[in-house]
Amino acid sequence: xxxxxxxxxxxxxxxxxxxxxxxxxxxxxxxxxxxxxxxxxxxxxxxxxxxxxxxxxxxxxxxxxxxxxxxxxxxxxxxxxxxxxxxxxxxxxxxxxxxxxxxxxxxxxxxxxxxxxxxxxxxxxxxxxxxxxxxxxxxxxxxxxxxxxxxxxxxxxxxxxxxxxxxxxxxxxxxxxxxxxxxxxxxxxxxxxxxxxxxxxxxxxxxxxxxxxxxxxxxxxxxxxxxxxxxxxxxxxxxxxxxxxxxxxxxxxxxxxxxxxxxxxxxxxxxxxxxxxxxx
Amino acid sequence: xxxxxxxxxxxxxxxxxxxxxxxxxxxxxxxxxxxxxxxxxxxxxxxxxxxxxxxxxxxxxxxxxxxxxxxxxxxxxxxxxxxxxxxxxxxxxxxxxxxxxxxxxxxxxxxxxxxxxxxxxxxxxxxxxxxxxxxxxxxxxxxxxxxxxxxxxxxxxxxxxxxxxxxxxxxxxxxxxxxxxxxxxxxxxxxxxxxxxxxxxxxxxxxxxxxxxxxxxxxxxxxxxxxxxxxxxxxxxxxxxxxxxxxxxxxxxxxxxxxxxxxxxxxxxxxxxxxxxxxxxxxxxxxxxxxxxxxxxxxxxxxxxxxxxxxxxxxxxxxxxxxxxxxxxxxxxxxxxxxxxxxxxxxxxxxxxxxxxxxxxxxxxxxxxxxxxxxxxxxxxxxxxxxxxxxxxxxxxxxxxxxxxxxxxxxxxxxxxxxxxxxxxxxxxxxxxxxxxxxxxxxxxxxxxxxxxxxxxxxxxxxxxxxxxxxx
Numbered sequence: 001x002x003x004x005x006x007x008x009x010x011x012x013x014x015x016x017x018x019x020x021x022x023x024x025x026x027x028x029x030x031x032x033x034x035x036x037x038x039x040x041x042x043x044x045x046x047x048x049x050x051x052x053x054x055x056x057x058x059x060x061x062x063x064x065x066x067x068x069x070x071x072x073x074x075x076x077x078x079x080x081x082x083x084x085x086x087x088x089x090x091x092x093x094x095x096x097x098x099x100x101x102x103x104x105x106x107x108x109x110x111x112x113x114x115x116x117x118x119x120x121x122x123x124x125x126x127x128x129x130x131x132x133x134x135x136x137x138x139x140x141x142x143x144x145x146x147x148x149x150x151x152x153x154x155x156x157x158x159x160x161x162x163x164x165x166x167x168x169x170x171x172x173x174x175x176x177x178x179x180x181x182x183x184x185x186x187x188x189x190x191x192x193x194x195x196x197x198x199x200x201x202x203x204x205x206x207x208x209x210x211x212x213x214x215x216x217x218x219x220x221x222x223x224x225x226x227x228x229x230x231x232x233x234x235x236x237x238x239x240x241x242x243x244x245x246x247x248x249x250x251x252x253x254x255x256x257x258x259x260x261x262x263x264x265x266x267x268x269x270x271x272x273x274x275x276x277x278x279x280x
Numbered sequence: 281x282x283x284x285x286x287x288x289x290x291x292x293x294x295x296x297x298x299x300x301x302x303x304x305x306x307x308x309x310x311x312x313x314x315x316x317x318x319x320x321x322x323x324x325x326x327x328x329x330x331x332x333x334x335x336x337x338x339x340x341x342x343x344x345x346x347x348x349x350x351x352x353x354x355x356x357x358x359x360x361x362x363x364x365x366x367x368x369x370x371x372x373x374x375x376x377x378x379x380x381x382x383x384x385x386x387x388x389x390x391x392x393x394x395x396x397x398x399x400x401x402x403x404x405x406x407x408x409x410x411x412x413x414x415x416x417x418x419x420x421x422x423x424x425x426x427x428x429x430x431x432x433x434x435x436x437x438x439x440x441x442x443x444x445x446x447x448x449x450x451x452x453x454x455x456x457x458x459x460x461x462x463x464x465x466x467x468x469x470x471x472x473x474x475x476x477x478x479x480x481x482x483x484x485x486x487x488x489x490x491x492x493x494x495x496x497x498x499x500x501x502x503x504x505x506x507x508x509x510x511x512x513x514x515x516x517x518x519x520x521x522x523x524x525x526x527x528x529x530x531x532x533x534x535x536x537x538x539x540x541x542x543x544x545x546x547x548x549x550x551x552x553x554x555x556x557x558x559x560x561x562x563x564x565x566x567x568x569x570x571x572x573x574x575x576x577x578x579x580x581x582x583x584x585x586x587x588x589x590x591x592x593x594x595x596x597x598x599x600x601x602x603x604x605x606x607x608x609x610x611x612x613x614x615x616x617x618x619x620x621x622x623x624x625x626x627x628x629x630x631x632x633x634x635x636x637x638x639x640x641x642x643x644x645x646x647x648x649x650x651x652x653x654x655x656x657x658x659x660x661x662x663x664x665x666x667x668x669x670x671x672x673x674x675x676x677x678x679x680x681x682x683x684x685x686x687x688x689x690x691x692x693x694x695x696x697x698x699x700x701x702x703x704x705x706x707x708x709x710x711x712x713x714x715x716x717x718x719x720x721x722x723x724x725x726x727x728x729x730x731x732x733x734x735x736x737x738x739x740x741x742x743x744x745x746x747x748x749x750x751x752x
Contacts, residue, residue: 023502023507023508024507027506027507027508041558041563041564041565042565043557043566043567044464044557067565068565069565083464084464084500084501085501086462086464086501086502086503086507087503087507088506088507089503089506216549216553216557217462217463217552218503219462219503219506219529219688220529220530220688220689221531221548221552222531222546222548222549222552223531223533223546223549224545224546224549226533226540228540233533233539233540238689238690252540255542255641256540256542256641258542258641259542259543259569260567
């Protein structure tokens with residue numbers, strides 16, 4: 001059992017949990033994730049470790065409510081417990097000194113790139129962060145990411161916060177300005193990562209993306225998270241989750257992510273109905 | 281007791297036919313997850329035990345990887361002293377309710393039975409299961425005897441058959457043992473791999489409780505190699521010895537076109553979803569694809585478990601696709617027989633060459649080619665050779681790949697100085713010690729994919745050698 005020492009709502013359907021997980025906090029390196037079960041019957045869900053506190057032995061997870069397991073997780077309160085937290089898993093981020101690095105987070109991806117921004121800045125890079133979201137309410141971690149960036153750009157589909165447009169618009173503008181972009185780190189919806197990788201490919205800008213396929217064990221045992229990188233099969237849980245964006249078969253990943261769409265929607269709706277009835 | 285076995289002559293014993301294991305109807309059971317075999321009744325078990333000729337030089341014991349005193353416990357059953365029989369089995373085997381169900385007896389103890397010469401062997405596996413279940417059903421639990429503590433700490437990595445056995449043996453010798461398990465539930469392959477209808481989880485749970493009652497600590501959610509490393513366990517957490525029993529755990533795929541369409545699982549993933557995550561239970565949140573026409577590639581026990589699971593999850597037709605002939609299938613005879621009774625279709629001498637997908641990226645079929653057997657290969661089995669022009673398509677909406685597993689590098693890569701063989705398995709000496717002093721290894725991560733009982737044999741042997749090593 002893993003105690004929730006802090007819980008905070010960051011936005012609609014986005015919650016930040018600080019969880020006691022001594023062993024994970026001690027071993028975790030930037031870019032790694034945990035597999036979590038909120039309750040005993042929950043699905044195992046991979047979540048990026050957004051932050052750790054080695055003194056208190058806690059880790060920070062940022063969770064978006066997308067299905068039944070994550071919806072039920074929101075019923076857990078400070079002082080309560082997560083059933084299981086296993087990790088840290090995956091390869092740590094490849095952190096190097098490039099010069100100027102554009103760190104791009106789309107939606108919840110902002111929670112994935114935040115620790116990368118911290119590590120990249122420590123490595124002596126100039127950090128330009130780009131947060132993209134559909135609308136103002138969905139922009140998360142703006143202040144936090146801003147605090148570790150030399151420049152922060154917010155861009156929304158509807159223009160309700162920051163500029164109006166897509167992250168690729170902001171990145172294109174950045175590369176066309178006097179600022180040379182030496183590397184891009186990017187996490188978010190697959191379609192966004194694909195667009196970013198396509199934009200940087202002709203410019204030969206190294207582009208690291210963080211992939212989020214379906215996983216069960218997280219230790220390379222099930223092969224459910226297999227992705228195609230440069231024509232070869234890789235397991236995102238042990239070989240990733242970060243890969244060279246110019247080598248990822250994004251179309252295949254997008255398609256495989258649809259595997260349980262019907263199931264998730266159904267469970268989520270059923271459960272939401274139950275919760276609502278319970279509240280009456 | 282009505283029977284007086286001691287007075288039976290060898291001739292009378294020989295006259296008793298092999299008893300039948302009662303089992304549920306094939307069609308009925310293929311729609312639920314309840315156990316297939318129902319276990320022997322007391323009188324039937326006695327009758328079967330009387331068939332044992334009490335050989336002076338019993339070959340069956342040699343055939344048992346952990347050397348159970350088979351004539352001894354058969355005699356006790358024949359005498360009606362089931363608890364004593366169970367205790368005798370447990371002297372050599374910590375998990376008799378498990379091995380009684382999953383051991384390939386037909387190539388081990390039963391294959392060596394003297395009765396095979398003219399008749400059918402004594403049903404050693406069924407008798408073993410009988411005494412184990414009988415003991416488990418008794419309300420009076422044997423309390424673990426207090427042992428003198430050695431003050432030394434041993435870590436067992438993995439809570440499968442090897443880890444459980446080693447931990448249990450070492451606890452009995454007075455060691456402080458901690459098992460580290462990567463999953464959220466202990467039991468290893470017994471809980472994620474072998475299905476409920478063959479290995480009820482309550483039996484594994486009972487064994488895990490036994491282990492805890494003996495003072496063994498089990499820490500779940502610890503992935504050794506990531507959460508903590510072996511050097512850290514030894515240097516920082518002061519473990520005096522480590523036993524690595526993490527299993528093989530790296531799924532092989534077929535490397536044919538179309539393998540990443542939606543609707544293709546490794547057997548590991550499919551069985552983990554079904555068993556550990558209980559996806560068959562509507563209360564569980566873990567999804568699983570329920571195919572209507574399911575193809576399972578492979579001929580081992582894992583393939584049988586997967587194909588029979590798919591039937592239980594509602595498939596109209598479930599098909600084993602195997603590239604050699606029935607004779608070469610590595611699965612236990614009983615599993616194949618049970619699968620046949622459950623109307624599983626077998627496409628023998630058939631190899632997939634491509635998985636076909638529909639416009640939405642879902643599996644819709646598999647292009648296969650017929651094979652014939654050629655010269656024996658390095659494994660001694662005749663090599664399957666494709667028959668030119670024999671390609672055909674099997675329509676299906678779910679494919680499960682059960683063609684074997686390799687060595688998972690997660691732990692081995694993060695343990696400096698650990699010597700591996702060219703396939704990535706750990707090299708261990710005759711005492712199961714690895715290239716690192718105090719670090720032992722056994723089970724599938726040393727042997728490659730093997731059986732529960734061989735892993736348990738390694739667990740036992742490792743415990744003895746760890747004891748020797750720490751008593752120097």
